[in-house]
Amino acid sequence: MSGAVDLSVLKERAEAQRAQANRPTPPPAAASSSAPGPAGGAAFPAVYDVTEETFETEVVARSSQVLVVVDLWATWCGPCKQLSPTLERMAAESGGTWVLAKVDVDANPRIAQLFGVQSVPTVVAIAGGQPVSAFAGAQPAAQIQGWIDDIMTQHGAAITGVPAAEDGDEAEEPVDPRMAAAEDKLNVGDIDGALADYKAIAAAEPNNVEAASLVRNLTFVARAQAHDPADVADAAPDDLEKQLAAADIELLNQQPEAAFDRIVKVVARTAGDDRSAARARLLELFELFDPAEPFVVAARRKLATALY
Structure with a gap:
């Protein structure tokens, strides 16, 4: 996945669709349970299917009210059959903390392309209209719950209904010394050294989007500069x-x-x-x-x- 994902592509398509007709009826939920809206607001389905036409409304816009976890799956995918039921159960039991939007990548290839999906299952968390974290492959429920808890801690303020920290209460995010050391090498022109550091971080933390993006960019720069x-x-x-x-x-x-x-x-x-x-x-x-x-x-x- 790319580090900077712009969701406007599907947003524009959805807006064009609505210009010709009324807002499409949301697709049937993959599960019958619903999640209460944030701060007692309107209820959302805990699990529901998303298409390219409904993506902007049901994922991007909704992510300003509740954390939206996008499950990108395919009918032929074995690990998806293990992961999807786990995600659906967790969403239904989350009490409205987050909702699960399911995307069949074969039926909706532009959504998969948007996120740069290279394999399924891939799971992406959307908060405040932007992707904030992702993982690929089947994961146990405990690990997924820890992932969601971390997202809510870091990005809860981007979601309506999650109280923002009072002035002076928000702790400054600590600097990762590994990222700082790699950046120092990059600043002095040591591309190979910085690349090695970022690769080590990305290998240790598959969900570290920043490190993965820097690995892609520096790999290209190192290769391109080696050409005569x-x-x-x-x-x-x-x-x-x-x-x-x-x-x-x-x-x-x-x-x-x-x-x-x-x-x-x-x-x-x-x-x-x-x-x-x-x-x-x-x-x-x-x-x-x-x-x-x-x-x-x-x-x-x-x-x-x-x-x-």
């Missing part, structure tokens, strides 16, 4: 490695459109392993940007055309 521009200046169209290296250099030079177009052309004229490698590299580069960036959206369309 002169060596790829006249790269042959069928030289996969040099074409990918040239794209790295273009992206490092703030030319994402040129970099993406170059790889799309490689995808269009190759097959087999070369095509797979080029496609994988392009998807990797997409993760360095907000998925709503116009040049990312345009490149995804071009990639789809080249593939199909």
Whole structure:
């Protein structure tokens, strides 16, 4: 998952849908239980299904009133059959502390794309209209509960009905010495050292979104800086490695459109392993940007055309 997820893509689609008709009726809840609204407000279903059209209303907007946990699953996914019932039971027993929004990724691919989902099950917590934490794979109930408790402690103020700390009562968030040490290395130009530190943090804490994002960005920078521009200046169209290296250099030079177009052309004229490698590299580069960036959206369309 990318570190900075912009939910406006599906919001705009939902608003366009409502411009032509009344607000869609919420989909049937996956479970019959309901959660009381925050501070005695309107009741929400404890568990319910979400589509691309209802995502903005039933997830983004609702997350300003109650913590929304999004379960991204698929019918063919074995671990999903283990995790989903656990999440549904926990949501029903949460007393309205949080609700569970279920997304079938096969029926709603844009939601999966929005979050950069690479495997299912993936679970994302939304508070105050933004994703704040995530995990992938089946987890035991106790670990999930600890994850939710941490989110409520850190992000409860973004949700209406969760009292904010009084002035002077809010404790300053402690600085993680590992992150601080890695940042110090980065500030003095030690990219390799900083990258190694961030990788260690991300490996130890799979839910550390900041560390994972920095790993992606620094991995790209280290790779791009290792290329010799002169060596790829006249790269042959069928030289996969040099074409990918040239794209790295273009992206490092703030030319994402040129970099993406170059790889799309490689995808269009190759097959087999070369095509797979080029496609994988392009998807990797997409993760360095907000998925709503116009040049990312345009490149995804071009990639789809080249593939199909």
